[in-house]
Amino acid sequence: MSADPAQLPDYAATLTAFHAAFRRELRRAVRAVPLPLGAAVLDVPCGDGFYTALLARRMYPFGRVAAADLSDAYLAAARETVGRAGAVAAVDFVKADAYHLPFDDGTFDLAWCAQSFISLDDPVSALAEMRRVVRPGGRVAVLEDDSFHHVMVNWPAELEVEVQRAAAEASRERYGSRSALSPARRMRQWFLDAKLTPTGRKTIAADRQAPFGPAVRRFLALHLRETREFLTGHLAPHHRAALGCATDSADPDSVLNRADATVTSLTTLFVARC
Numbered sequence: 001m002s003a004d005p006a007q008l009p010d011y012a013a014t015l016t017a018f019h020a021a022f023r024r025e026l027r028r029a030v031r032a033v034p035l036p037l038g039a040a041v042l043d044v045p046c047g048d049g050f051y052t053a054l055l056a057r058r059m060y061p062f063g064r065v066a067a068a069d070l071s072d073a074y075l076a077a078a079r080e081t082v083g084r085a086g087a088v089a090a091v092d093f094v095k096a097d098a099y100h101l102p103f104d105d106g107t108f109d110l111a112w113c114a115q116s117f118i119s120l121d122d123p124v125s126a127l128a129e130m131r132r133v134v135r136p137g138g139r140v141a142v143l144e145d146d147s148f149h150h151v152m153v154n155w156p157a158e159l160e161v162e163v164q165r166a167a168a169e170a171s172r173e174r175y176g177s178r179s180a181l182s183p184a185r186r187m188r189q190w191f192l193d194a195k196l197t198p199t200g201r202k203t204i205a206a207d208r209q210a211p212f213g214p215a216v217r218r219f220l221a222l223h224l225r226e227t228r229e230f231l232t233g234h235l236a237p238h239h240r241a242a243l244g245c246a247t248d249s250a251d252p253d254s255v256l257n258r259a260d261a262t263v264t265s266l267t268t269l270f271v272a273r274c
């Protein structure tokens with residue numbers, strides 16, 4: 001079955017563009033996970049299969065990977081991504097709820113969970129379920145970010161302060177919490193609550209500067225449009241106008257066009273023992 005983009009969530013295009021823009025650094029995160037030869041790995045939720053393909057490539061030829069997600073459209077997208085990835089370990093695609101995984105206790109050596117705690121609103125239960133399906137001594141690895149540091153562009157500092165304030169407000173309105181968009185800062189506590197033993201933490205920085213290549217430009221354009229839409233109603237008119245100019249691809253002063261534009265993206269890998 002081919003993936004139907006209309007069935008994917010609103011954020012799907014931006015997330016896929018993020019993978020393409022920062023592929024090099026994200027692949028480094030996957031390589032940093034401790035994995036024995038021939039390991040069995042669970043990628044949950046797998047989304048578009050970006051990490052499934054990297055994990056399956058890393059596990060080739062002796063390991064095996066299960067890619068689980070609740071969305072049929074995302075599972076179809078993941079199959080396509082893995083199909084294009086070349087030589088990879090065997091991959092099973094499984095429609096499954098992250099809170100009730102259809103696997104026996106101790107099936108896997110590693111459960112991998114990337115950028116999904118915005119969707120999984122009971123993180124401790126989801127992590128406890130990952131722990132259940134990993135063997136004792138195996139690992140749970142989580143790749144997460146904190147939206148306050150996830151994508152930093154060098155627009156004026158006073159605009160940054162307003163954007164961050166508005167983001168906390170918009171987050172409370174949409175998700176009922178000012179910190180819903182910052183799972184990375186709570187991950188260690190969630191591990192402890194899920195009876196996992198934190199063993200490692202590594203923040204991966206990706207730096208890009210103008211002129212941006214097409215993948216970074218596409219990601220930034222989508223991300224900045226999303227930011228503008230998310231913050232509408234939470235900014236004073238003059239700050240809204242400033243954000244509009246700073247993010248408008250037709251404006252020469254936009255971060256998409258300025259010769260001195262830079263972007264830094266921080267993502268953190270958290271590893272825990274079961």
Ligand SMILES: C[S@@+](CC[C@H](N)C(=O)[O-])C[C@H]1O[C@@H](n2cnc3c(N)ncnc32)[C@H](O)[C@@H]1O
Nearest residue numbers: 045046047069070071074097098114115116119
């Ligand atoms: C933000 S995406 C991240 C996907 C992927 N890990 C990545 O980094 O690209 C969140 C994913 O969670 C899936 N999802 C949401 N709730 C779920 C649940 N209860 N069980 C399994 N998957 C779920 C969505 O379908 C989506 O694929």
